[in-house]
Structure formats: structure tokens, C-alpha cells
Amino acid sequence: MMRSEPRAVQLNEHGQLKHFLTLDGLDKTLLTEILDRAESFLSMGEQSVKKVPLLRGKTVVNLFFENSTRTRTTFELAAKRLSADVINLNIETSATSKGESLLDTLKNLEAMQSDMFIVRHSDSGSAHFIAEHCTPNIAIINAGDGRHAHPTQAMLDMLTIRRHKGGFEGLKVAIVGDILHSRVARSQLQALTTLGVSEVRLVGPKTLVPSFFAEMGATICHDLEAGLKDVDVIVMLRLQKERMKGALLPSESEFYRLYGLTVETLAWAKPDAIVMHPGPINRGVEISSEVADGKQSVILDQVTNGIAVRMAVMSMAMSGQLQSADSSAAGEEK
Amino acid sequence: MKLRIQNGRLIDPSQGIDTVTDLFIDNQKIVAIGHAPEGFDEAEILDASGLWVLPGLVDLAVSLREPGQTQKGSIATEGRAAVAGGVTTLICPPDTRPIVDTPAVAALIQDKADDAGMANVFPLGALTQGLEGAQLSNMVALTDAGCVALSNHRYPIASTKVLARALEYAATHDLLVVFHPDESSLSEGGCAHEGLVSTMHGLAGIPEEAETIALMRDLLLVEKTGVRAHFARLSCAKSVEMIANAKASGLDVTADVAVHNLLLNDQVLSRFDGQYHVLPPLRSDEDRLTLIEGIKAGVISAICSDHQPHEKMAKIAPFAATEPGMANVEILLPLAMQLMDEGDLDFSTVLTCLTSGPAGCFGLEAGSLSVGSFADFILFDSTARWVWSYETRKTKGHNSPYLEEEFVGRVMATYISGQRVYQVV
Numbered sequence: 180m181m182r183s184e185p186r187a188v189q190l191n192e193h194g195q196l197k198h199f200l201t202l203d204g205l206d207k208t209l210l211t212e213i214l215d216r217a218e219s220f221l222s223m224g225e226q227s228v229k230k231v232p233l234l235r236g237k238t239v240v241n242l243f244f245e246n247s248t249r250t251r252t253t254f255e256l257a258a259k260r261l262s263a264d265v266i267n268l269n270i271e272t273s274a275t276s277k278g279e280s281l282l283d284t285l286k287n288l289e290a291m292q293s294d295m296f297i298v299r300h301s302d303s304g305s306a307h308f309i310a311e312h313c314t315p316n317i318a319i320i321n322a323g324d325g326r327h328a329h330p331t332q333a334m335l336d337m338l339t340i341r342r343h344k345g346g347f348e349g350l351k352v353a354i355v356g357d358i359l360h361s362r363v364a365r366s367q368l369q370a371l372t373t374l375g376v377s378e379v380r381l382v383g384p385k386t387l388v389p390s391f392f393a394e395m396g397a398t399i400c401h402d403l404e405a406g407l408k409d410v411d412v413i414v415m416l417r418l419q420k421e422r423m424k425g426a427l428l429p430s431e432s433e434f435y436r437l438y439g440l441t442v443e444t445l446a447w448a449k450p451d452a453i454v455m456h457p458g459p460i461n462r463g464v465e466i467s468s469e470v471a472d473g474k475q476s477v478i479l480d481q482v483t484n485g486i487a488v489r490m491a492v493m494s495m496a497m498s499g500q501l502q503s504a505d506s507s508a509a510g511e512e513k
Numbered sequence: 514m515k516l517r518i519q520n521g522r523l524i525d526p527s528q529g530i531d532t533v534t535d536l537f538i539d540n541q542k543i544v545a546i547g548h549a550p551e552g553f554d555e556a557e558i559l560d561a562s563g564l565w566v567l568p569g570l571v572d573l574a575v576s577l578r579e580p581g582q583t584q585k586g587s588i589a590t591e592g593r594a595a596v597a598g599g600v601t602t603l604i605c606p607p608d609t610r611p612i613v614d615t616p617a618v619a620a621l622i623q624d625k626a627d628d629a630g631m632a633n634v635f636p637l638g639a640l641t642q643g644l645e646g647a648q649l650s651n652m653v654a655l656t657d658a659g660c661v662a663l664s665n666h667r668y669p670i671a672s673t674k675v676l677a678r679a680l681e682y683a684a685t686h687d688l689l690v691v692f693h694p695d696e697s698s699l700s701e702g703g704c705a706h707e708g709l710v711s712t713m714h715g716l717a718g719i720p721e722e723a724e725t726i727a728l729m730r731d732l733l734l735v736e737k738t739g740v741r742a743h744f745a746r747l748s749c750a751k752s753v754e755m756i757a758n759a760k761a762s763g764l765d766v767t768a769d770v771a772v773h774n775l776l777l778n779d780q781v782l783s784r785f786d787g788q789y790h791v792l793p794p795l796r797s798d799e800d801r802l803t804l805i806e807g808i809k810a811g812v813i814s815a816i817c818s819d820h821q822p823h824e825k826m827a828k829i830a831p832f833a834a835t836e837p838g839m840a841n842v843e844i845l846l847p848l849a850m851q852l853m854d855e856g857d858l859d860f861s862t863v864l865t866c867l868t869s870g871p872a873g874c875f876g877l878e879a880g881s882l883s884v885g886s887f888a889d890f891i892l893f894d895s896t897a898r899w900v901w902s903y904e905t906r907k908t909k910g911h912n913s914p915y916l917e918e919e920f921v922g923r924v925m926a927t928y929i930s931g932q933r934v935y936q937v938v
Contacts, residue, residue: 184784203713282829302831303715304785312829325833326715362715391712 185307191503196496198310198319201328202369210337210373216491217338217484220260224487233494234263237294241267243322244281244300249458250322250332253482254297257489263295281305282312289314295497296320303327303362316504318496320489326362331492332457333366335485337374339477340412342484343453347374353406353448355382355438356416356465359389359427363457364416372396382406383438386427403438407447415440415456415465431464441467445475453477515539515553516931521561521892525568526861527869527881536566538888541930545884561892564925567864569601569889571871571880573769574745574817575842577634578909580621581610586822586909588622591842592631594908596935598818598843599924601889602872602879603632607639608666614639614650616658623659631934633879633889635661637691640679646670649679653686661875662743664691667792671697677734684740689875691743692731694752695793699723704833706748706779706796714783716832719794721749728752732759735766743874744768746819748793750803757812767874768812770804771819772848773839777801781914787828787835788914791819805857808866815871816849816863818842822910840910844901846893847920888931897923 186204191197194209202210223229239258241251251267258265270284281300288296295318298306303325310319323329337347344350352371358364358381371379372395381388382400393399400406407413422428440454454466454476462468470476518536523546525531530546537545537553544550575595578586595603605622607613613622619636626634638655640663642648652663663683670676683690700723705711707718728744732755735742744756747770756768773791778798781789789795807813821838828835841848849867852858868880882890900919903911927935 281831281834282826300831302833304833305831307785308831324715324831326717328715365713365715389707389712391709394709395713 188307188310191499193502195499195502196492197499197503199330199492199496200306200310200319200321202330202333202366202373203328205373207373207375210334210370213334213488213491213495214338214341216495217334217487220487220490221484224260224483229260230262231260232262234258234261234497237263237497238292239263239265239295239297239493240288240293241265241297242288242299243267243269244298244305245323247299247323249482250299253485254320254322254489257486257493260486261490261494266293285309285313289317293317295493297322299323301325316500318493318500320492320496323362326360326365328366329362330366331485331489332363333370334492335481335488336367336414336455336457337370338484338488339455339481340453342480343477344411347371347376350376350412351378351380351410352376352412352414353380353382353400353410354414354416355403355406355440357387357418357422358383358392358416359387360419360422361416367414368392368395368397380406380410384428387422403444404447407444410448411452413440413445413448413452413454415454415460417457417459418461418465435464439465439467440470442469442473445470455481457481514931515556517549517553517556517558518561518566518890519558521564521566523566523882524860524864525882526865527568528883530882531861536882536890538931541887543882543884543886543888546882563894565893565895566882567599567891567893568868568880568882569891569927569929570599570845570867571602571877572600572817572820572842572845573604573815573871573874574771575600575603575605575820576608576822576838577605577622578822579609579625580618584824585827588625588634589629589631590907590909591820591822592626592629592634593935594820594840594843594906595632596927596929597907597924598845599891599893599927600818600842600845601632601891601927601929602635602877604635604637604661604875606666607637607664608644608668612639612644613637613655613660614642614644616651616654619655619658619660633929635659635875635877637662637664637666639663640665640683640690641670641675644668646672646675649682652683652688656686656688661877662689662691664693664745667693667695669695669697673730673734677738680734680738680740684738687741689741689743691745693745694724694727694731696723696727699726704790704794704837705782706794708779708797710779710782714785716782721751721796721800724749724793725751725755728755732764732766736764742766746771746774746793747804747807747813748774748796748800750800753803753807753812757807757810760812767814768807769815769817769871769874770808770813772816772841772845773819775801775804775808775816775852776848782832785832786914787830787832788839788912790832790835790837791839792837805852808858808862814866815874816866817871818845820908821912822908823912825911828912839913840908841913841915843907844915844920846924847922848915850922887929889929891924891928892926893922894925895922897921897925899923
């Protein structure tokens, strides 16, 4: 079987989402639709009754092969606010376990007649793999696959930017830190480019910012001051301790000295620049407490927006699945 | 038994022959081309009108998976696949379980191959014991047991001192060493060519320096020790240049390339399809085109299938978790002929790289239809359109992106030492 590109797999014949695997190949209209729908859910979150029946009677499985508390919790909350039944599965994977167990796990969950899988896995392309190997009527939402993509995180970041900046046109955005290993940065870069910001800068040492990103439309900066100069949005990425062992960096303190976001370095950006971080933050490694807790920080807004964006994506994918099923049933009748 | 192959288009680049003529076989060998020798009045006649008569193919890399991994393939199944692909002589790598580091394993493989009665099988012996890169193998004993060359396969020899001594020892006994240039500290954990595609898709990259740094080290040691050397499965443009320079400076080295590295580039990885997970990885189009130039210039003298059969589950996983390799020996010739369709190579060059080219790298008496040679040949229908199907495939392997694809050109029958070992039914 020749596999199709993820971007083709995730859309039904009407061009609607039926899975949500990557932002690659999604156009501005669709991304804007996700943001608009998320906005409508946001206002709902402020009401005393926070539920809508869009996923009533549906079973959503949170399938996390990699640990994550925050992402899993916001997905769970999003599913519950859409009135779905939610099951959480944390499946520890050892380095030696291969696709056999993954496929077997999927087949078992399929047999339980689930409607949607929220998947996080340490291998790039795993969400796409699952979408291709599951029965077609199960919607797959990518909650992070290896270094490849984290599309809901990127969309909640876009919502946060739009709510604070009013739009994307003319914005300069800096993403700082470990770009190489970051699925968040890859998805953000795709979203920002599609939504039409004027510049995306990737900032970090050469060991963490491969030159190939320039071919994806980013500006590469190895100097923090040049990277932050006049930007409207700063995204700080989490720095994993393993990077020191892999000889990618000398030490946390040297990284902080060169690329850490502090009150002083933040001053290089525009005065009204917002500071984002996908979390969890390492205080004193990539960001100082003063900045993380300061008035330019929108880190907690991101979390709130995350629930709304995930509700939007889940409801859209489920309706795309149903539309796809309807038209294929209609096709059979003819 | 006397056999006359009549009226076929006989193409043999080793003799510069391309003409419709007759081939005469007696007592396992080719005895004449064109005019019947005496005593051929009673010979069995095989009408090859409309077919091409070609030397049997010589494939420098066919993993038989036996002993030790018979869930993936066996000497019998992969031997059948080889002859179905027109391969009459093959080299199998030493990475069986147990490893080919004792004469017993080398003998076992050859005995089983003889029993199967399929292609002529020549094992590679391990250069170091257990392929562990620490202690030298019993190279002379392995050679006496039938190993045609020694190799550490893709397993690293971390200590340059050990490598240098292994080469000195091999040179002492005039043994051929096969290198798979790979600096493992750079390739470790990688599954795709380091470039835009791997970066975009978050696949861990293997930089070209993993190959070229190792290749440079190996070339320097070959020069110093004077060992006979063959470089296997080149994948980078720069490697072609380095081999060309080495040859120009008088070093007697040869090189091969896997057919998929000539046909595909890393763009196909955007689908995360594990069928395209191979080592060395599919690289950029520039690399691919330079490898083809290397063939044209004679820097690379052999194209191999790099046949690596796997069970179905080995490829059903996210990309990085799949096992590397494709199982393409059955379609080696039509696949290699796709290089002509693009206008890149002429048939004579392709066929040379599948016959006398690889035979020359290893000093094998194969890949030629010259008088006196063993009658290893194939009958090829150059216009046949056929689908290589999952159902009728001969390999035990499930892993090829080409399964269920249509090909033009088909091996209709394969003969080894004048005996038919395969025929399309």
C-alpha cells in the first residue's frame, strides 16, 4: 500500500478535517475557521454551564504513549465540555517496543468502538501511521508526534496571538531555544507562515537550529539581541536536560546567559511584545521568573485557549468524519 | 547435454555483442556463439525469437536471512526470488545469526544453497569476530571455506587501530575487504538523510559526513595497507568524487550502489512510509544524480538490489521504528532499466553494472557469455508488461514499495550451468 501525505489523509472529500495530524497543507481559511470556532467556545468557558452536546454519545480515547499531564488534561476537559465520554490511557513505551504493540493496542481500542483517538507518541509520523492503520471512521487528533508536529499547541498559540495582537499581518515573531527537537516550533512555523505574519525568526545556537529551517521560510538568528529586535511575539521553548549530555550545549547556565529571556533581554523586543511558552517552563534556564510572571507573559492564557482550540478541532474532525461517512453511504446507494 | 538457444537477441557487454544469433551450450558451458560447433545436429533447440538472451545477473547484496532469521527469509525462498529476478550469482552478507565468522557457518550457507539448487551463492566472511570490531576473524579459514571477501557489514569498528590491523592482515593474504563506510557516532539514531525533508518532518537525520568521514578514513588505510578494497552502497555525491579521486591517484578500488539509491530521493519520506526506510538513506536528488554520473564515468561499477527481506510487521510501525531495507531482487533488472527511461543510462551500461561489473569487483567468473564460461544466462522479454504481485512473489519478504506495481520487461527463464532453474509459467 502506497501511503498518502499526511495533509491528504486528514481531509475528507469536501476539504473538511476528519483527522488533525499536521498543519502542513492546511490553508488560511481552514486555520481561521479553527480560530473562530475556538473563540466561540472561549466565551462559553466563562459561563456557569460549560457544556455543549456536540460530541454527546461519542467515546474519546486519550492515548498517550509519552507522558504529559497538561496536554492530556486539557484534551480531557475539552472532550468533556463537548459532552463526550473520555478514557485516558497512559501507555509507557520502552525503546525496544515496536509497531507490533502499537498496532495491537490500536486494534483493541478499535474493537471497543471508540470514535476519536487523541494520540501522543515519541515517533515522528506516528499520528499519521495510526490514521492510516485504524478503521477510517475514527478521528485521529495529533497531540504531539516525535519532533514532527503538535498542531493543537500551535493553534492555541495562534489564538493567543490573535487575541492579543488582533491579527497576524505585519507581526514579527521570534521562537527561541531548542528548535531542532521541537514539534511545537515546526507546527508554529507552518501556522505563522500560512496566517501571513511578516517574519518568523528562529533563535538559538547552530546545534539547536539547523540551517534547513531557512528553506521553510524562517529567518535564522544565532544572536538573541538580533533575534528579539522589534518583535511582537516571543515564544520561548523548553530546554530538556538531555541536550547537555548530547553535546548540543555546554551547560544550562551558558544557555541562559546567551539565550535566556530576562527583563533585560526582553527590552530588545517591542515594548508591547507578548511572551509565550508551551510549558512546562524551566525558570532560570530559558526564562526568568520575573518575565514568566510579568505583565507581558501570556503563558496562562495559552492554557485557557488550549481548551477552546481543542474543542474546536475535536468538533470539526468529528463532523468531518460524519460528513465523510454520509457521503460514502450516499455513494453506495447510487 | 547439448542445447542451442536459437534466434534470440544476444546482448553481452563483456564481449561487446548485441545481435540476433544462436548460443550453443554443452556440458554446462558455453561452447560457441553464432555457428554451431560439430556434433550439434542432435542438440535440444530452444527458440528464443523475440527474446533477449543476457548473461545471468550478479548481485553483490542479497540477504538470505539464514541461518537465524528465517521468519524474514530463507536460503530456499530468497534463492528462488533471486533466480526469478534473473540473478544467477549472489553475494550474501555476514550478518546472519550466528554471524559468518566461522568456517562452519560459511559452509552451512553454501551447502544449503547447493541443496536448493538456485543461484550460485558466495558468502562474505566477518572481518572481525562477531562483527564486534574488536578481534580479527580467522580470515584465511573463512576464505578457505568459500568466503569471497571479508566485511564488517554496517557494524562499526570504533578503533581505527583495529581496522588498520585487520586491513594489514587481509593485505598479507591478498584478501578482498568490503567496506560500508559509516561513522556510527554520526549515523546513530538516524533514519533519514539529513536535509530539508528530514528537518521538516522531524525525522532524525543521518548527515552525509557519516559516510564521507568513514570513507576518507577507509581510503587512507587502504592506501597505506595496500589491501584490495570494495566500497559498498555509496549514497552521497561527495563519495563518488572521493572514489574517483582515489582511482585517479592509482588506488585499485571498486564501488557499488543500491538500485533504490539511484531511483529514489528523500522526497518520498514525506509520507512517513516505512517501506522507504533504508540504510544508507535515500538522499537528495543531487546525490542521486551524481551517483548516476558515477556510473556513467565508471567510478561505480556495480548496481545491486541490496535485497533485505522482512516479515510484515517489521514495516508496520511509525517510520523510525520500522526495520530498514527493501526486498527487490526479483525486479532488479526492470527496476534498473527504469534508469534508461529517464534517458540517463543506456542498456549496455545498466547491464554491465548488473553482470561483468560486479563480477569484476569480486574477481568472480560470472556475468559473461564468452565461450568457455559457465552457461548462466536469462531469457528476457523486454516488452512484457506485468505486475509484481504480492500473491505471486517469490521472496518471503513483505517489504517493497514496488509490490503491486506494473513493470515493463520480464525475466522469462533463468539458466544456471545450462540448467533451467526458473521459468515464467
